[in-house]
Amino acid sequence: MKYAELKAIGLQHGFKRETLWQIDYLQLQAGECVHLRGENGSGKTTLLKVLAGLQRPSAGQVLINQQPVRLGDGRCCYLHQQPYMFDKTVRANLAQVLASRPGAKHEKCERVEQALHWSGLSHHASQAARTLSGGERQALAMARAWLCQPQFWLLDEPIASLDEKGVERCVQLVSQLRQSGAAILMTSHQQGALTALCDSQWQLHQGKLTTEGG
Numbered sequence: 001m002k003y004a005e006l007k008a009i010g011l012q013h014g015f016k017r018e019t020l021w022q023i024d025y026l027q028l029q030a031g032e033c034v035h036l037r038g039e040n041g042s043g044k045t046t047l048l049k050v051l052a053g054l055q056r057p058s059a060g061q062v063l064i065n066q067q068p069v070r071l072g073d074g075r076c077c078y079l080h081q082q083p084y085m086f087d088k089t090v091r092a093n094l095a096q097v098l099a100s101r102p103g104a105k106h107e108k109c110e111r112v113e114q115a116l117h118w119s120g121l122s123h124h125a126s127q128a129a130r131t132l133s134g135g136e137r138q139a140l141a142m143a144r145a146w147l148c149q150p151q152f153w154l155l156d157e158p159i160a161s162l163d164e165k166g167v168e169r170c171v172q173l174v175s176q177l178r179q180s181g182a183a184i185l186m187t188s189h190q191q192g193a194l195t196a197l198c199d200s201q202w203q204l205h206q207g208k209l210t211t212e213g214g
């Protein structure tokens, strides 16, 4: 993956005139894997959504490769803890991602099969997505994002409700992303195999972000 950089400058956000956090500067680069920590309500989810362009900050800006992040920005994906599934098969959930994109039908079908393989979901391809286990749903959400080839992956509590097998699957997928050179920023209240993949830690505390490692 080629060099990519996400930067936030003078970022501030809050609700009802109260400041949730104020971050003078942050930077996430291709190949980095960062664990964002902070107590409940410290503003981690809000920060990930702002970085992904899903929420506008009260002040400041987020830039990806020097260009402002936009709503629906394909360069950066935000993955929710409980991903939404379309009421279709796993394969159709993947195909939906590519439906409105340019490209020949056979190429799109091939990409979908690659995404099934990448995520380890090939043998669930014809299963209704809403019947998947929590870990399999998380894998499907990652496979859908993978089809868009984002450079930045913002994972919000990806293993919060997963059992051991689900955690293992998630660790494997995040390792694959790391190897591909993607940048990953994840929140997790659990320390373990997933957070061990991270090379630095950021902490949100009382409205300020501190960084260490890397």
Ligand SMILES: Nc1ncnc2c1ncn2[C@@H]1O[C@H](COP(=O)(O)OP(=O)(O)OP(=O)(O)O)[C@@H](O)[C@H]1O
Residues within 6 Å of the ligand: 015, 016, 020, 038, 039, 040, 041, 042, 043, 044, 045, 046, 047
């Ligand atoms: N749309 C909103 N309107 C008002 N307050 C909000 C809104 N979204 C979030 N908040 C508040 O902002 C604070 C930070 O929420 P956020 O979900 O970002 O925290 P978090 O660090 O991710 O928490 P957790 O670890 O519990 O998931 C919380 O007090 C929350 O109630």
